[in-house]
Amino acid sequence: MAIKDKLAELKASLPAGVRLVAVSKTYPAEVVREAYDAGQRLFGENRPQEMDAKRQQLPADIEWHMIGHLQTNKVKLIAPYVSMIHSVDSAKLLGVINEQALKNNRVIDVLFEVHVAREESKHGWNEGELIAYLRGGEYRQMQGVRFRGLMGVATFTDDGSVVRDEFMRLNGLFSRLRHDFFGRDFDTLSMGMSGDYLQAIACGGNMVRIGSLIFGARNYV
Ligand SMILES: *Cc1c(COP(=O)(O)O)cnc(C)c1O
Secondary structure (H helix, E strand, C coil), X not given: CCXXXXXXXXXXXXXXXXXXXXXXCXXXXXXXXXXXXXXXXXXXXXXXXXXXXXXXXXXXXXXXXXXXXXXXXHHHHHCCCCCEEEEECCHHHHHHHHHHHHHCCCCEEEEEEECCCCCCCCCCECHHHHHHHHHHCHHHHCCCEEEEEEEECXXXXXXXXXXXHHHHHHHHHHHHHHHHHHCCCCCEEEECCCCCHHHHHHCCCCEEEECHHXXXXXXXX
């Protein structure tokens, strides 16, 4: 199936109010262009250099989202244009994003990445750490970032109940933080990938990050 047909089919399966991040990491700019030509404007990448290279080859009205672990020394590469950073996994990184946003006279939308999966390797805050950090109040001084919500990755497993529990935990934390700290602007719950996006949506996710279902299997080099 052509990319535009896959995209159309996928979009038809998303309820109103759920935004689609087309995850274009590893796919070349020509392929991303096909999705752009089919009307997609929101793309996700996990490496700053790769995002930057594609941005230079593609139209300027694309909204670029950083979804992968970000090193502090790479923030300056994307700070001039990135729309949202989903992968804020430390206070230090948040501080650098704020600093770089201010340098560029911008406000960057951010999500806290929360670790809910069983795999050790997945990045993110645990719930207690994040709440303790927010209680410290330091985040309130940051004028260069807008706190929009949470991002999470579920365990890679066929066991639907594990995945559901993890998504429900993310949703519970999301509601709590919105209520206790942030209010209405905190409106984005980024969860769900090609294999589990329907479950994520059923658990309240309103932003899904989908790559292989649109673009086909990735070749990692
Ligand atoms: C690669 C990636 C995705 C997309 O994965 P697919 O299974 O190809 O849909 C989503 N989120 C993150 C954080 C990723 O790194």
